[in-house]
Amino acid sequence: LMALLTARQRMGAAALILAASAILSRLMGLVRDKVISWQFGAGGEADLYFAAFVVPDIINYLLAGGFMSITIIPLLAARLREDEDDAWRFFSCVFFWMLAASLALTGAGMLWAEPLARLTAPGFSPEASARLAFFMRLILPAQVFFLSGACFTALLLLRRQFSVPALTPLIYNGCIIAAGLLLPLIPGAAGLFGAGGDMGMTGYCMGVTLGAGLGAFLLPLRAAAAGGLRLAPVWRHPLMGRFLLIALPLMLGQTVIMLDEQFLRVFGSLVGDGAVSLLNYGRRIAQVPVGLVGQAAAVASYPFLVRLLAEGETERFDKTLRAALAGSLGLIIPCALWMAAAAWPILGIIFQGGRFGPEETLAALPLTRLMLAPTPFWIIYMVLVRAYYAHGDTLTPALTGTAVTLVCLPLYPCVAVPRGAWAVAALSGLSVSVYVVWLLWIWARRHGAAAFDGLAALAARCLACSAPAAGAAWFMAELCRARVPLPPFLAACAALAASGAAFALVALPLARLFAPELLTMALRPLRERLRRNRGQDA
Incomplete structure (x- = not known):
């Protein structure tokens, strides 16, 4: 009974940390949407911005990025108990394959952004579809940071280090808001990135990739490295077969x-x-x-x-x-x-x-x-x-x-x-x-x-x-x-x-x-x- 209570207490503490992060993240997300709705209302640029996430999100689903902790934690935890050196080789193999796959899919999405825009938003006009493709190209690189950074986040969760994963959504939303508001103030930015001299939601799209790079990749990488991350270019490992068996249903389903x-x-x-x-x-x-x-x-x-x-x-x-x-x-x-x-x-x-x-x-x-x-x-x-x-x-x-x-x-x-x-x-x-x-x-x-x-x-x-x-x-x-x-x-x-x-x-x-x-x-x-x-x- 005491062991169960102790586990519940630790789970409660972890839940409190993550709940606090979720509260702040949701509040920041609502602030972000408040700014967007104030500036752009419903329709037009706002429709394009929200539709621009369809393809990037599907890429994330295809590589099971949101479930990285679920797929890697059981295998990595067992391997760390048995052979720490081999566990790091397995972790490195997963990371480098995730990095390569995310780069390949993101590159393909950016290359074929125009037809993908017409496919995912069939009700938009040709002009709106072209603008949507531009937004997609700005947002797609964020998936490289999300997917490869998910490996480091899973490692931190395995170590029960919840603070850094709790900061990730805060940095992500903060960068979107900051880039959306501040980029139009830079001299010449509207002419360089805007459509007809109007930035529109370009800054918010750029903030997505910036926030993913800082919050979902660099911060977890630094925290993992401080705790003794051992990363090497490994492309083959016996556990990859089991990892794929676990992850494949999440990728295809x-x-x-x-x-x-x-x-x-x-x-x-x-x-x-x-x-x-x-x-x-x-x-x-x-x-x-x-x-x-x-x-x-x-x-x-x-x-x-x-x-x-x-x-x-x-x-x-x-x-x-x-x-x-x-x-x-x-x-x-x-x-x-x-x-x-x-x-x-x-x-x-x-x-x-x-x-x-x-x-x-x-x-x-x-x-x-x-x-x-x-x-x-x-x-x-x-x-x-x-x-x-x-x-x-x-x-x-x-x-x-x-x-x-x-x-x-x-x-x-x-x-x-x-x-x-x-x-x-x-x-x-x-x-x-x-x-x-x-x-x-x-x-x-x-x-x-x-x-x-x-x-x-x-x-x-x-x-x-x-x-x-x-x-x-x-x-x-x-x-x-x-x-x-x-x-x-x-x-x-x-x-x-x-x-x-x-x-x-x-x-x-x-x-x-x-x-x-x-x-x-x-x-x-x-x-x-x-x-x-x-x-x-x-």
Whole structure:
């Protein structure tokens, strides 16, 4: 029991570090999008900027860059215990092949940017497609830094050095904002990089590559080198076969989770001008609670799940997995319901202003609420898929996700696009939910349902406590919008404060009466961290 508690405490500390990073990163991402929406609104340059990420993101998926820690950590950890010198040869082999593959795919993307732009944004005009190709060429080199730097980040996570990986998204977003705002101020930059003397979003695109180079590559490289990185040009290693067997399903299995944002961009371009931007802004809001809750819990829990399985502790594995799922659901359900109720003031504060007017806010409102609905399934996926990967099973999530993708793909142009942006958003949420339910069913059949004991009842109690509170929050937000005689931004701030207070006043007493474990789970990591700090001070 003490060993399990110790593991949970370390996992809680790691989750706190990553959660703090996720909070700051999401805030910076929202600041970035606020600047973009203020300058460019919805449509035009903003549509092009968001669509320019489709091809670079797919390259990242094809090389499983986002899953580097999942694929390399188990193999590298085992090899370090057996033969440290050979472990470094294996790490070097993975790094140099990742570097070579990312250079090759990025080069191909830059060479064929024009046809790729027409393929990924079929609804854009020829002039817009040409501008999109230019943006893609600026953004594509970032993938070299992301993919090769992911190897160093995986090494740091294996060493349980969470601080540097936590800084990566902050530096990335900071560079995008700085380059977007400062580059147009440089004399002659508009004539050199702009279209017709107008920089547009060129600076933001250049900031993507700059931020990736500094935050995703140079910083992890320096931290890894300080801890004793041993890198040599190695191109063959016996473990590469096993590494590819683990990584190949992630490379080939283009699941609805991976392609969700890209589908919104591709099919949003067919809906009409501004749809890509509005869908993107709505998704940004919906992904905030997912990033804050799910990403920290998933990344922090994975090394512990791997270790528990390696030690044959299946019962503790189930308890740790259940704790991660329960804690995540207990936070995401009230958070998502409140955000849906307060979507108008949230959109008004974050995006409205400049070229993003009240009409755009109202247009983004239903899209945001639709994309908040499946956030509990996003959270379950982010934690559960790590449990699959801890078992060395990358094939099941890839195959099931690809199957759902193939079923949903024709529904986008045939069913969703003719009905508008709201249908594209709804189909996105439905496909993610179906995929996650399928993964839950497969896990229960193969490994039993011990990790899910009590989760349905917990979610139901959480929903019962949060739904009335969300109704009160919505009422207060609408009351402020209709009755408070303030400028739009101040009215949105007042509505947000009133809705938050109304939600808390209703939800907290209900949770204390009917679901006290929700409050305990929400406060436990902070209490453990404070207790540990007091012990160190003493």
